[in-house]
Amino acid sequence: MSTASRKPTARLLTKPVLAWASWDWGSAAFNAVMTTFVFTVYLTSDAFGGETYASEVLGWGLAVAGLLIALLAPVTGQRSDVGGRRKLWLGVNSLVVALLTAMCFFVFPRPELLIFGVALIAAANIFFEFAGVNYNAMLAQISTPHSVGRISGFGWAMGYVGGIVALIIVLIAFVQPVVDWFGSNTADGLNIRLVAVFSALWFLAFALPVMFAVPEIPRQERADKLGFLASYELLFRRIKAIYRTSPHTIFFLLASAIFRDGLAAVFTFGGIIAAGTFGFELSEVILFAIVGNVIAAIGAVIGGFFDDRVGPKLVIIVSLIGLLIAGTAVLVLGASTYEVFGVQWTGDTTFWVFGLMLTLFVGPAQASSRAYLARLSPRGEEGEMFGLYATTGRAVSFLAPALFSLFIGIYGEQRFGIIGILVVLFAGLLVLLPVKPPAKVAPAVVPAP
Incomplete structure (x- = not known):
């Protein structure tokens, strides 16, 4: 039974949807705090042997x-599908991420x-991406073709x-504490640890609710007979079958891989x-990040609304054009002072x-890209x-x-690095344009395990 055959539900924010979205809420502590604004900044400080x-x-x-994710993500996703263990592996991988994150407490500020x-x-x-594969796949379980974009x-x-x-709590409790407490002690990097x-x-x-509110998928026949190496053989056969029966699904994976790299760069290099x-200053960067996340959240909700009405492809195209306009303005105007009226x-x-x-258009492009693939995926x-989505990315x-880095080297000024991001976004837009929208793509036929 395809996702297209399911009837829409009257309510959008059901218990399973709220529990599913709670995982996204919680994952921000790893994305925003650990890998973007706080812990990796600490890890690349002079205390660890020099910033460079x-x-x-x-x-x-x-x-x-990234290499290990690219090699393993499709097969881990496939095996959780076949074995009826999507929720199980989401939980296991999320737990491993939490444990590894907690172990960062023992990373004292020493070069060794x-x-x-x-x-x-x-x-x-690695384990966060594995969890994300199962998490994204759940989108088809909690939505219908009428609500997948908004959800x-x-x-x-x-x-x-x-x-x-999470950033506000970290800022006022640990980084620039408003009260003097145990967690504000900077000796040996205690506050950051x-x-x-x-x-x-x-x-x-926040990862726990989804484990109780979303049911596990059914186990497929012959699941026990599929060995790990055999999973790769099945994967390649399925990719060939998808290309033969639904080539635009493969084309979308390629296009999204390009423009999603540009979307990631907007946040990676924005600060x-x-x-x-x-x-x-650092406090201004964090303030911009907070406001930017607010704008991105608003953009994601608005984009999801239009996604269910005009389709994800148009939302992505408009978002990429908006990003190109905004990025060009940042590049051209630069840090100079002008008089306007x-x-x-x-x-x-x-x-x-x-x-x-820029942040306004990043949210819709990311959300609609996920909804696009959810519509294309065979039931x-x-x-x-x-998993393929993660690998191609x-x-x-x-x-x-x-x-x-190339354009900074060519022009000798940091702001010209924006050209590199714009080139990637524009290339992704060009590759996406000939790809058919989900409603016009023939369903893929994949061989059984």
């Missing part, structure tokens, strides 16, 4: 993690512990809002550009206006499809960072 050296080690660690810290973050990234957008919005709340414990508990607490080009327009104004415009094979994840 520590950053290089972290980069290599995450590169190895850099490898240990990088290994923990890299391993947590996907709601999940992304919950993630952004969860990131806002306690942030790791906070993030682990936050993630684990760097804010500080380096526009002179933002008698009012001074400073570099700060440029980044606040057009930087927030019961969602885990494998989202990882396969090109070097594009935006490499082009960002």
Whole structure:
């Protein structure tokens, strides 16, 4: 039975939907706090052997993690589909992420512990992506073709809002505490190490509801006979079958891999550009991140609303065009001061206006991309499809960072790295344009296990 044959429900925010979105809310503690704004900044500080050296080690660690994700994600998704263990493996992987995050408490600010810290973050990234494969696949279980866009957008919005709340708590309790308490002690990096414990508990607490509210998928026949290596043979046969019966599904995976790399770069390098080009202090960067997450959450909800009415492809196209316009404005206006209708327009104004415009369009593009694939996935094979989604994304994840650095090298100024991000977004848009929308794509036929 395909997702298209299911009848829409009257209510959008059902108990399963709220429980599912709660996982996204909790995961923000790992995404925003651990890997973006707080713990990796701590890990690449001078205390670990110098910013340049520590950053290089972290980069290599995450590169190895990305390679393992690319190799293993489709098969782990496939095996959870076949074995009827999607919820089980979501829970197991989430627990492992929480444990690895909590272990970061033991990463004292010493050069000899850099490898240990990088290994923990890299391993947590691997299991987080594995959990994400099963989590995204659940979207088909809790939605219908009439609501998948809004529910996907709601999940992304919950993630952004969860990131806002977690960042605020971390800021006022650990980084710049408003009261003097045990967690505000900076000796031996105690406050930041306690942030790791906070993030682990936050993630684990909000990951629990989905384990009770969303039922497990049924087990498929012959599941016990499918060995691990045989899973790869089945995977390749299914990719060939999908390309033969539904080539636009493969085309979308390729297009989304490109533009999703550009979307990730917007957040990855946004803080760097804010500080380096526009002179933002750390507190201003965190404030921008909080406001940006609010705008991104609003954008994800609005995008989900239109997704269910005009389809995900149009939402993604409009979002990518909006991103290209906003990014070009940041690049062209730069950090210079202009007079607009008698009012001074400073570099700060440029980044606040057009930087927030970037975040407005990132949310809809991310949410609709997930909803797009959920609509294309054959019933019961969602885990494998989202595993491919993770793999294709990882396969090109070097594009935006490499082009960002290339254009900085060419022009000798940080803000020109924006050109690299714009090139990736534009390439993704061009590849997406000829891809048929889900309603016009023939359902894929995949061989049985």
